[in-house]
Amino acid sequence: MASKDIRFFLPEENQPKTKEKVKAKALPTGYISNAGKIIFPAASIEELGIEPDSTKFQVGTDQGKRKIKNLYLIPTDQENAFSIVRTGRGYSLPLELILSKGGIDYNATKYTFTASIFDHEGKAGYALAISPETIVAKAPYTGKPRGRKPRTELETGN
Template sequence: MKEKKIRFFSPQDNEETKPKPAKEQKEAAPTASISLTGRLIFPIKTIEKLDVNPETTRFRVGVEEGKRKVKSLYLVPATDDSADVFELVKIGRSYTIPLQGILKNLNLDYTTTLFIFSVKSFDYEDSARAFELALTEQQERVKKEGEPKKRGRKPASAKIEE
């Protein structure tokens, strides 16, 4: 019979290894994203980092003029309550700005693609601190496991002819 090689442990092997101290992590830049329903989502951490009072602050939303593709959205705090301002709405654990129509007009297909923006502040016309939402990442939305199937009849183009 062939002799088996056995590896034996010592009491030092039984001690749990201490995790290495983590390197100082650089503070993550504030982010925003576009939801499946066409809302610009700001997590509470982002709102806190930007030092914005969501109950009183209203924004004018815009893009850079003369550009075909959207690379940045701009949020400028409004000083008056005119018709072209948007307010932050609290939904769940985040604040949102509903922009469905604007995003469709900009040809951003938020139903199939997840858009993630990094938020940076800048001075706009020497008056207020405005925010630039630079597009940093686009991910294709995938159906989550356990999500219900679509109900109803299939469209005529999806039927298989025999």
């Protein structure tokens, strides 16, 4: 009897193929305080991999733009660079004059940013996309009114 060419199956081949749901990982965020400081929560610093005690940054923005929409933080070893300061539960980078000259009115409007990592001349830098915080208006209550009914003028005798 001649031997036959037989293709054997694996148990994995009998399993239905399911599409893996890839959750889009949220980018680290922060905000600009009323004092003009860029606030990084501790979780964002950890997520970005920044060592706040030893890292200094060169701070820049897009060339030729009047209003700041993006800030770029490039780690550097230079002496005349910005350093991150510990404040409360997070870290901050004081940039009051730079932000106000860049058209960001941090006293009147709350600004938030999302941070991402980008490559700048072979070094990993951080891009902060700044945008005003959008406040969602609360929808009016449309359910059944609760509590006592308001008294009308006829009931009060006035």
